[in-house]
Amino acid sequence: MTGLSIDFCKRAAAARRDARLSQSALAREIGCMQSALSMFEAGFVTKLSAETVKKLSERLGIPLAEPQAPPEPAAVPPPLPGAYGYCPSCSCISNIPYAVDGRLFFRPLAVKVFSAAPVHCTRCGEILETSCPACGAPVNEGACCAACGSPYVAAPPVQGDISAWAAERRSEIAGIRGFN
Numbered sequence: 001m002t003g004l005s006i007d008f009c010k011r012a013a014a015a016r017r018d019a020r021l022s023q024s025a026l027a028r029e030i031g032c033m034q035s036a037l038s039m040f041e042a043g044f045v046t047k048l049s050a051e052t053v054k055k056l057s058e059r060l061g062i063p064l065a066e067p068q069a070p071p072e073p074a075a076v077p078p079p080l081p082g083a084y085g086y087c088p089s090c091s092c093i094s095n096i097p098y099a100v101d102g103r104l105f106f107r108p109l110a111v112k113v114f115s116a117a118p119v120h121c122t123r124c125g126e127i128l129e130t131s132c133p134a135c136g137a138p139v140n141e142g143a144c145c146a147a148c149g150s151p152y153v154a155a156p157p158v159q160g161d162i163s164a165w166a167a168e169r170r171s172e173i174a175g176i177r178g179f180n
C-alpha cells in the first residue's frame with residue numbers, strides 16, 4: 001500500500017509486540033506472508049496490499065483513517081518447550097547475511113526456547129519465531145527450513161553487488177558483537 005508513512009510501520013510493529021504476537025502469528029490472522037509483514041514493518045510500505053493493511057490496522061487497533069473498534073484477540077498457539085526460536089528481523093545483528101549463487105540469505109542464531117510464552121530477541125526485542133513461517137515445521141539450525149526449504153529471514157532488496165553488501169554487513173555485525 002502506497003502513501004503510508006514509515007512511522008505507521010514502526011507503530012504497527014510496536015503494537016504487534018505489545019499484543020505479544022509474532023510476525024507469523026499476525027501474518028496468519030491478516031492473510032499475508034510473514035516475509036511481507038517483516039518487510040512492511042521495516043518500512044517497505046508497498047509489501048502489503050491496502051486490504052491487508054486495513055486488517056492489520058483493525059487487528060492492532062492503530063487507526064488508518066477512522067478509529068475502529070479492536071476485534072477479539074485470537075489465540076496464539078504456544079511454542080513447544082525446548083524448541084528452537086530465531087529472530088526474523090533482517091536488520092538484527094543475530095542474523096548473518098551471506099550471498100549464495102546471487103541470492104541473499106541470513107543465517108539466524110538458533111536459540112533454545114523453553115517458555116510457552118512469546119520470547120523476545122535479546123539483541124533487538126523482536127518476538128522470536130518458533131516454527132517455520134512458511135510451513136509451520138519446528139525451527140532447525142541453518143538459514144532455511146529443513147522441511148520446506150524456505151529461508152527463515154526475509155532478505156531486504158539490495159541494489160548492486162550482493163556479495164559486497166553481505167561482506168560489509170558481516171564486518172559491521174562482527175564489530176558490534178565484539179564490543180558486547
Ligand SMILES: [Zn+2]
Pocket residue numbers: 087088089092093094121122123124125126
Ligand atoms: Zn533480533
Ligand SMILES: [Zn+2]
Pocket residue numbers: 132133134135136137145146147148149150
Ligand atoms: Zn518450512
